[in-house]
Amino acid sequence: MVTDLAPTLLGMIPGDVAVLAVTPSGAGAPHAALLHGVGCRVGPLAEVVEAAARLQASRSPRWVWWSAEAGASPLVDAGVPVARAWDVAEAHRLLNGGWSATAGECWAAAHGIPLDGVPAAPTGDLFEFAADTPAADPDSVVDRAGYLRGDADQWLRDPAHLQAWAQAALETAHLQHDAAAATSVRLVGTVLSESAAAVLCLELWRDGLPIDRARTEQLLAAAVGPRPTSDAEEAASRRARDEAVLRHVPGRESTDLRNPAQVREMLLAVGVDVPNTRKWVLEPYRTVHPVVDALLTWRRDERIATTYGYRWLDAHVGPDDRLRGRWTACDGAAGRMTAENGLHNLPAVLRPGVAAHQGHVFVRADLGQIEPRVLAVVSGDPAFAAATRADDLYAPVAARLGVERAVAKIAVLAAMYGQRSGAAGEALKGLEQAYPVAMDLLERAAAAGRRGEPLRTYGGRVIPTGRFLAASPVGADLALDAARGRFARNAIIQGAAAELFKAWAATVRATTRDLGAQVVLCLHDELLVHAPAEHAAEVAARVDRALDDAARRWAGGAPVRFVADTSVIARWSDAKE
DNA sequence: CGGTGAACGTA
DNA sequence: CGTACGTTCACCGA
Numbered sequence A: 001m002v003t004d005l006a007p008t009l010l011g012m013i014p015g016d017v018a019v020l021a022v023t024p025s026g027a028g029a030p031h032a033a034l035l036h037g038v039g040c041r042v043g044p045l046a047e048v049v050e051a052a053a054r055l056q057a058s059r060s061p062r063w064v065w066w067s068a069e070a071g072a073s074p075l076v077d078a079g080v081p082v083a084r085a086w087d088v089a090e091a092h093r094l095l096n097g098g099w100s101a102t103a104g105e106c107w108a109a110a111h112g113i114p115l116d117g118v119p120a121a122p123t124g125d126l127f128e129f130a131a132d133t134p135a136a137d138p139d140s141v142v143d144r145a146g147y148l149r150g151d152a153d154q155w156l157r158d159p160a161h162l163q164a165w166a167q168a169a170l171e172t173a174h175l176q177h178d179a180a181a182a183t184s185v186r187l188v189g190t191v192l193s194e195s196a197a198a199v200l201c202l203e204l205w206r207d208g209l210p211i212d213r214a215r216t217e218q219l220l221a222a223a224v225g226p227r228p229t230s231d232a233e234e235a236a237s238r239r240a241r242d243e244a245v246l247r248h249v250p251g252r253e254s255t256d257l258r259n260p261a262q263v264r265e266m267l268l269a270v271g272v273d274v275p276n277t278r279k280w281v282l283e284p285y286r287t288v289h290p291v292v293d294a295l296l297t298w299r300r301d302e303r304i305a306t307t308y309g310y311r312w313l314d315a316h317v318g319p320d321d322r323l324r325g326r327w328t329a330c331d332g333a334a335g336r337m338t339a340e341n342g343l344h345n346l347p348a349v350l351r352p353g354v355a356a357h358q359g360h361v362f363v364r365a366d367l368g369q370i371e372p373r374v375l376a377v378v379s380g381d382p383a384f385a386a387a388t389r390a391d392d393l394y395a396p397v398a399a400r401l402g403v404e405r406a407v408a409k410i411a412v413l414a415a416m417y418g419q420r421s422g423a424a425g426e427a428l429k430g431l432e433q434a435y436p437v438a439m440d441l442l443e444r445a446a447a448a449g450r451r452g453e454p455l456r457t458y459g460g461r462v463i464p465t466g467r468f469l470a471a472s473p474v475g476a477d478l479a480l481d482a483a484r485g486r487f488a489r490n491a492i493i494q495g496a497a498a499e500l501f502k503a504w505a506a507t508v509r510a511t512t513r514d515l516g517a518q519v520v521l522c523l524h525d526e527l528l529v530h531a532p533a534e535h536a537a538e539v540a541a542r543v544d545r546a547l548d549d550a551a552r553r554w555a556g557g558a559p560v561r562f563v564a565d566t567s568v569i570a571r572w573s574d575a576k577e
Numbered sequence B: 001c002g003g004t005g006a007a008c009g010t011a
Numbered sequence C: 001c002g003t004a005c006g007t008t009c010a011c012c013g014a
Helices: A045-059 A068-077 A088-096 A103-111 A126-130 A159-183 A185-207 A213-224 A231-246 A260-269 A279-285 A290-307 A310-316 A348-353 A370-379 A382-387 A394-401 A405-417 A425-434 A436-450 A478-515 A533-555
Strands: A002-004 A017-022 A031-036 A039-044 A062-065 A084-087 A327-331 A336-339 A360-368 A518-522 A526-532 A563-569
Touching: A017 A045, A017 A068, A017 A159, A031 A045, A031 A159, A039 A045, A039 A159, A045 A068, A062 A068, A062 A159, A068 A084, A068 A088, A068 A185, A084 A088, A084 A159, A084 A185, A088 A103, A088 A159, A088 A185, A088 A327, A103 A159, A159 A185, A185 A327, A185 A336, A185 A478, A185 A518, A185 A533, A213 A290, A213 A310, A213 A348, A231 A290, A260 A290, A279 A290, A327 A478, A336 A478, A360 A370, A360 A533, A370 A382, A370 A405, A370 A436, A370 A478, A382 A394, A382 A436, A394 A405, A394 A425, A405 A425, A405 A436, A405 A478, A425 A436, A436 A478, A478 A518, A478 A526, A478 A533, A526 A533, A533 A563
Parallel strands: A017 A062, A062 A084
Antiparallel strands: A002 A039, A017 A031, A031 A039, A327 A336, A360 A526, A360 A563, A518 A526
16 A cells, blocks of 8 residues: 655655554554655555665665664564664653653653643553543544544554554654754754664664573583582572581571571671671671671672573573573663663673674774763863873873872762762862863752752753652752762763763664674673674774764764774683773 | 562673 | 662562
8 A cells, every 4th residue: 555645744854764663563463654755655564674675775764663662673673774763762761851652652742742641551441431531533643632542552453544653653753853953953963873772772682692602501500510400409509509608607507598687697696797798798707707708609609590590591592692682772860771681780700601603703892981081071171171182081180180090080980970988088179170160060960960950961861860859858858969969970971971882882883784793782881793703803993983983973073082992802701801 | 469678790 | 889770589568
């Protein structure tokens, strides 16, 4: 089915725009609508994906979808190299803060109508007769109150409705674009970058992280013993691990090591009196009583046994020896990418198990001192920007303050994160003298956070601080205020660093694909690219160039230098540090 | 059965 | 421990 569209809605997002809208999952045989120019094609999903693949190859349009999950998944699954996108859900999160970004919420926010009136999906509950939301026209995508119809999932079972659904996405995207452009010049660019990151997240899930299964099994065996072949063996292995701790405390062998209260009691009985049993609290007692050392060793191995053990390996490493988890492009307050199934918190001892596959290498790159360099950009402090010319930024800062490098580093970190402990006091005074613009930005962010006011990152993303707002009046809880201040200091730096990182990752993805390279891990300031061995040097060079390009675009010509440590390795553990 | 806090892995 | 997130466990209250 091909129909003509009135072109009145087209043209506000710059470039050649195409829209892909897909039947929600679980709503019968999947169909899709593809809008491009003045044409619309609606049909079975596979056919529309083919048409979209041809369009990608011939025009590389700016794809608009309600979300990457909803719109880009079929293309990513089909291996279509999506280049440009406007992701309505990601744009909504950037523009309004928060995580929830259903089509109905995005539509309402873009149209400036109250979010608390967004109709919920029908539950089939009898009480729905009592709801006072006006019934929607059977063929209209909006209800009589101007919201997207709440029963859209049901309504979209009819493929004839998909065109209107796609047009609604486009209308929302155009309104978001205008709102973003009116807010700041950078925010539009941030939406484009986050939209690309959302596609990258789907590819990270699709492609997975290459694993050396045999080596990983060896590492697990070293930590928690050989793979158990029965429940009984697993229980015996667990008892043996517990026994190694409990034999140090005769008479208290019944202590449940997994119960912190019982552990604390057990420690008290041997003369170790601690407020809690956290690692850094117990560390000083390692030599006081042998049970403490045994307990901390037990905890490390127990972590591997429960979280990163054989069950984890079997569940998340596929038959193609790839570790897979779901990724999100921009979660919560920090604005960083997140990943599930251990991709973001794999213990260092397991890293030798992450290995490039046959004929391939890893190009690993991590950003050096990204946070203070980001501070130089977002604050526009010329003196601090000058310090970023050094490979080691803390060296010129220390020279300027007349202190040791270590002191300068602690002071800068304290300013960015609101750290209170340690001897950063004097050096902090020096920082305020030497870099008043940067320090003022941080203090103003902290003050806004203490007042519970929303912040914006350098890229324009809204950071709500309201989630910390208690019922108590402002200023009633000093500890809470201080926590909000630290959160705010941190959020504008980590959030901006995350924006630069994603721009870099998206650029690497785009510029190394033709060499057969895949971005397989994104870890806040570190990238792992899986590449054919014969292209290793070229991929590494492009990773470095991508940083220069992304940083120049992101920082808008600010005289701030970013540096990457890039190396070609076989195993993740081959990286230095 | 769902929510919460302790604990700990990563940056 | 300065912040953030994901995972697992035991406990609590229904």
